[in-house]
Amino acid sequence: MTAPDFAVASLQATSPGTPIDVFADRSTVPGGPGARLRWIRERARAFRAEFAATGTPDLVSTHPLTTLPYPTRFGLWRAPRTPAPFLVITNRMLIIRWHEPGGRRRTLLFEPSDIALGRNTPYFAALAAKAPGFLRRFVAVEYGTVPGHLAAAGIDPAEVDYLVFDHLHTQDVRRWIGITRPQADLSPDLPVEPLFPNAKLIAQRTELEAMADLHPLQKPWYQPDAYRDLRTDHVLAIDGDVLLGPGVALLSTPGHVLGNQTLVLNTGTGIWASSENAIAAECLVPRQSRIPGLSGWSRRWDQEVILNANTLESTADQYASLVLEKSIVDPSQSDARFPQFFPSSELTANLTSPGARPTFTHRAITHGHPKGLRS
Template sequence: MTRDPEPTGFAQLTQFDGARNAAMPQDRLRAIRHGAEALREQLLAGPPVRFARSFNLLRIPYPAWFAFTGVYSQQLLKPHMVHLLARTTLVQYDDFEGRLRTLLFTPADFEAGNATPYFKRLSDQTPKFLHKAIAPVYQTVLQALQSCGVSPAQIDYITYDHLHTQDVRRWLGSADAPGLLPNARLLVHRQELANVHGLLPVQAEWYCPHGLDDIPATRIVAFDGSIQLGHGLALVHTPGHTEGNHSLVYRTDDGLRVSSENGVAADSWAPLQSRHNGIRRYAQATGAEVILNGNTQESSNDQYLSMVLEKTLAGTSSLHGFSNVVPSAECSPHWLFPGAPASYLWGETSFGTPVRA
């Protein structure tokens, strides 16, 4: 089955307009907090999404000095490498006209993504017999959809907080082959889209070459700023990790969840609560409210502001005392990389009941 594309019908969010314009960083921080508090109240006053569930996809070895920027450089963190568990999140919600919509957040095509220069070099330097042990795959995106009875044709949108390592041609189709998600369109911040087409060398290390090549223009929806897609679901511009980075925000029955790769662990948004001595001591010594995932550091100040935005918007869980920000790629223990500095593990999360095809 196929559907003709409809108008997007998204609502522009204005709470952060001008928030980063002040000359003094502390003034920007106050404006960001104020905007996040206002948007939090707005989203909590509305209904939740119908369904949200995350699925484990694969593990990725990752340098600790990227994952916990600052902490490692102060020699407060011992592991050389950590393991990130990458997930995709499926969300079903009602748009503003009452139609059911289905969105996939960070659906990774990890086979095509291996062409990303940084990971290609890492792979080439590692004996092939170790690949499956170092980077185990748990399931594909299509297997995740099948496990909850949602068909590929139900997916209206796919989106990524940023396009590092992503090749979306398998999902959306190109001149060579039709897409496996026949009705899906890519939602991408306009600045992220512009960057992909004109990367500097330090950025190109993390982007998959040709990941958007030959995709029909009708399958890409670029947006500016922050937008609300429908009831209980928003994409909030959180620049810093990349200039066009955005975070997924969705309303459940117990509050708000934010998903992001600005950080890699619950500790990243609440370092003073960390059970890891090095992270907690770093936060106490510096006053840092957040710990950046800093593999590119396109703008560290903006990323810091964005992580404060995320934790303010998400709020704090009464169950575990950490912010309700779920890393889209979570630092987690693995037998090859013991000692993961993560005080609380989100794991796979689920809310509501899916509407099946």
């Protein structure tokens, strides 16, 4: 696979919004992973207070894209007791809108996956080639597309300012932000004009740098050729934590991948976090889980979270990142035992995965009035 042609250092470095300093020094905390974990826990209270004071966005709405199979040994790591080699996860897109102090409206799409092109990810392409057709039809269900959801919401693609993913596993954004040269698999004769002409893809610089020279453990999950000819003026490399707008922030949460980031939202029900560091809210409180094995694993090894771990780029960091997410969010108003952690890929009950039925699911984040989509 060919590394992307763009030079990461040349990408736009001016962060949108305002840098967040609460967790900025985490990499320099003296001591080992345990010291960093304690440090993060101590800083979480300060972040909660500061972030809540920024206000709330105008609107958060949730739009399902697809369900797909995912290895149980990755999604629930070593904890579950189930014969099912695969469980089922659901990917959803969030639409977030807010107004800046000067009155300008901003629109952010979180997890706007191009499902059709995402299937070319090496791991999932190999999995699909081996899976029986009836199983693919039963498990891999598509609920809608990014353009379709936006059209239904009455949002012109030109209104979208930011495209954000918690990380770039499986993601191919060529149709969203355009490519500067023809590519044989997508447009053999002409460059591709962006569907979102005014949008910036926001990604952590560390992940973009890693994609230029992938480790063998990373290669099954990325499509680096899809980033080779991207329009660099549509890619915004950021470094660390950023407040984008009232009640809207991105926190660097390395571990699942080194450049992982978490969307944090302040809503009418309190603070939420969304990433793929875990695939179920109960993975942050495994002793409340009825999934066979999770509670026992947590008690046996005194581990308070269950990771979603496939590439294992930095397991101790991912554990700390998930504790950070757990420490900053509020409890669910529908069941206070579970945190307002919204997995970007959420565990979903399915007959093909016995023993992996979630105890609790969020399914959506809803904030503001639906008319906020158009107003």
